[in-house]
Amino acid sequence: MSDAIRALIKDPEALVLAGGTSLLVNVKGGNYGGRNLVSVIDIPELKGISTDNDGNIIIGSCTTLNEVCSNSEIQKRLPALARAAKLVGGPQTRNLATIGGNICTGYMSADTSIALLALNAHVELLGPNGTRIIALESFFTKPTRVDLMPGELLVNIKIRNESYVGYGGHYEKHSARKALDFALLNCAAQVKLDNDRNKITALGLAFGVVAPKPLRCHQAEQMAVGMSADKQTIELVLQEAIQEAKPCKDCWRASQGYRFYLMKKVGSIALEQAIANAKEVTHA
Amino acid sequence: MLKIINLSINGTSIDLAVDSRESLTDTLRRLQFTSVKKGCETGECGACTVLVDGKAVNSCLYPTVLLEGKRILTLEGITKPNGDLSAIQQAFIDEAAIQCGFCTPGLIMTAVEIIGEGKRYSREELRERISGNLCRCTGYHNVLNAIEKVLDEMYVQADNSNFEKTSNF
Numbered sequence: 001m002s003d004a005i006r007a008l009i010k011d012p013e014a015l016v017l018a019g020g021t022s023l024l025v026n027v028k029g030g031n032y033g034g035r036n037l038v039s040v041i042d043i044p045e046l047k048g049i050s051t052d053n054d055g056n057i058i059i060g061s062c063t064t065l066n067e068v069c070s071n072s073e074i075q076k077r078l079p080a081l082a083r084a085a086k087l088v089g090g091p092q093t094r095n096l097a098t099i100g101g102n103i104c105t106g107y108m109s110a111d112t113s114i115a116l117l118a119l120n121a122h123v124e125l126l127g128p129n130g131t132r133i134i135a136l137e138s139f140f141t142k143p144t145r146v147d148l149m150p151g152e153l154l155v156n157i158k159i160r161n162e163s164y165v166g167y168g169g170h171y172e173k174h175s176a177r178k179a180l181d182f183a184l185l186n187c188a189a190q191v192k193l194d195n196d197r198n199k200i201t202a203l204g205l206a207f208g209v210v211a212p213k214p215l216r217c218h219q220a221e222q223m224a225v226g227m228s229a230d231k232q233t234i235e236l237v238l239q240e241a242i243q244e245a246k247p248c249k250d251c252w253r254a255s256q257g258y259r260f261y262l263m264k265k266v267g268s269i270a271l272e273q274a275i276a277n278a279k280e281v282t283h284a
Numbered sequence: 285m286l287k288i289i290n291l292s293i294n295g296t297s298i299d300l301a302v303d304s305r306e307s308l309t310d311t312l313r314r315l316q317f318t319s320v321k322k323g324c325e326t327g328e329c330g331a332c333t334v335l336v337d338g339k340a341v342n343s344c345l346y347p348t349v350l351l352e353g354k355r356i357l358t359l360e361g362i363t364k365p366n367g368d369l370s371a372i373q374q375a376f377i378d379e380a381a382i383q384c385g386f387c388t389p390g391l392i393m394t395a396v397e398i399i400g401e402g403k404r405y406s407r408e409e410l411r412e413r414i415s416g417n418l419c420r421c422t423g424y425h426n427v428l429n430a431i432e433k434v435l436d437e438m439y440v441q442a443d444n445s446n447f448e449k450t451s452n453f
Contacts, residue, residue, distance in 0.1 A: 019345075020347070029326075041350070089327070091394065091412075091414075092327070092340050092394070093342065096342070178415065179412070180415065180416065
């Protein structure tokens with residue numbers, strides 16, 4: 001890691017290369033001309049999935065998307081994340097693409113970004129001045145920009161025990177094609193129910209492509225606490241979420257009106273499935 | 285900038301001088317492994333699919349300099365030395381899974397990865413497994429038939445308890 005950081009500091013124009021499935025496409029498109037690339041994909045400290053003694057799940061930034069979605073712990077404890085990772089691009093893409101790379105694009109549509117937002121994930125960054133740990137939500141600063149200072153690397157993503165244990169989650173992606181496509185609109189929901197499985201005790205809700213950055217719907221989340229887990233609540237929650245959204249007005253991929261429509265449709269599917277999953281979850 | 289790397293292509297170890305900007309597609313094609321096709325060069329069509337250490341990747345997005353010590357497999361590597369076709373290639377022919385043939389090398393390399401996993405897949409799951417390879421001619425129906433056929437034959441032949449990940453097909 002220190003070699004990579006040194007290389008980045010020595011050459012401020014240099015870019016971090018992980019799987020290359022996003023960056024190299026941009027380079028081939030004529031962007032970033034003449035800039036050096038620092039390859040971090042083989043740095044061992046950036047790879048791997050583990051669970052610490054407190055039950056927090058830590059995913060190395062250079063873990064490939066296939067490694068994420070095929071990992072049995074992720075499938076068991078974070079099924080929405082496994083699903084999100086599996087829906088990026090195609091099988092060949094996922095053998096190269098990394099979860100860190102997916103987040104660091106800063107795209108409002110990035111599948112794992114949305115799933116991780118609903119899980120209240122945190123990111124660990126390492127730079128010349130040491131380590132920082134920040135909430136994923138603050139990591140997204142501007143459209144396609146993330147909070148990486150000069151020389152900083154994204155080391156890992158951490159999902160805390162209290163953000164996933166006892167929750168049911170689902171990730172839903174709507175896109176024109178079934179594969180090899182960015183999301184037209186996507187939603188991740190993490191629901192926790194009371195012991196009678198009737199009332200919502202906690203909600204994590206995130207949408208992609210409804211705002212310049214990935215969106216976490218805090219108002220909608222707070223509103224849902226204490227409400228019964230039914231279709232009526234889902235409608236109210238989504239109405240609230242729509243207030244928090246700011247889809248772009250003249251987007252070539254979909255009109256603003258269509259995006260609001262999709263928010264309701266995709267959001268309903270995500271919330272219904274998350275609630276159904278939450279009913280199946282055994283409180284550990 | 286030129287770098288010297290050592291890698292294995294279809295079983296043969298080779299020392300290469302490559303420009304650090306050259307993609308694996310370009311490297312393989314200039315070494316006459318022209319089964320590797322350029323469809324989009326941006327990782328969206330799968331025509332350039334090869335196996336790197338057994339994993340299917342879009343070689344157009346892989347800078348060759350990063351492949352020190354890795355094992356590459358292309359279509360040329362699964363045809364037998366005497367020219368006989370492997371089972372998967374024969375199945376593609378028998379099931380009429382080839383029309384213009386441009387997507388075929390990429391599809392076959394993806395199929396090789398699938399077969400090498402030693403798992404059974406439903407037709408729906410197989411559709412998902414080949415979703416990284418675009419074909420404008422066949423409609424995928426016969427492609428799926430060909431892959432299913434090879435998977436079925438292997439399960440009939442193989443002793444399941446001894447089944448290993450293998451590149452024999």
